[in-house]
Amino acid sequence: MRKAIRIKYSPVFESQLGKLREAVRQKGIKFDRQLLKAIEREKDYLLIDQHRGIQIPKDRIPHEYIAEYGISNLWKIDLPDYWRMLYTITGNEVEIITILLEFMDHKKYDKVFGYRKI
Numbered sequence: 001m002r003k004a005i006r007i008k009y010s011p012v013f014e015s016q017l018g019k020l021r022e023a024v025r026q027k028g029i030k031f032d033r034q035l036l037k038a039i040e041r042e043k044d045y046l047l048i049d050q051h052r053g054i055q056i057p058k059d060r061i062p063h064e065y066i067a068e069y070g071i072s073n074l075w076k077i078d079l080p081d082y083w084r085m086l087y088t089i090t091g092n093e094v095e096i097i098t099i100l101l102e103f104m105d106h107k108k109y110d111k112v113f114g115y116r117k118i
Contacts, residue, residue: 004095005047010069013100031081038079039103046098050089053077062112069101082106 009017017039024032045052053075061074071088079085085103089096110116 003091003093005050006095006097007043007046008097008099010099010101012102016103034080035083035103038083039085042077042079042085043100046087050096050098051075053085053087056113060113062114064112065101069099071101074101079103082109084109 056074077085
């Protein structure tokens, strides 16, 4: 029996996505449209292959994500213009659930993961 695959959004992701959709609807900025299209495309791809992204090493997972979401794995997908989408994979005997946690620009990504410019 093949497991069902579902995509869920964290409250943060849902809020970000709503704001992005509203910005596209109101302003129609080309990059916002491009980013929204990439997020929607990657979401569809995750229904086929949950391991599509790059797995973040466990020792690099920010403590805030572990505390807030109780995750034990974290994945990233590169989006246009150095944006990143973060997600985790969970599930049970019946289904696999991919939870989209957040998307962010490269500057915020560097800050969240403790990277700094040289």
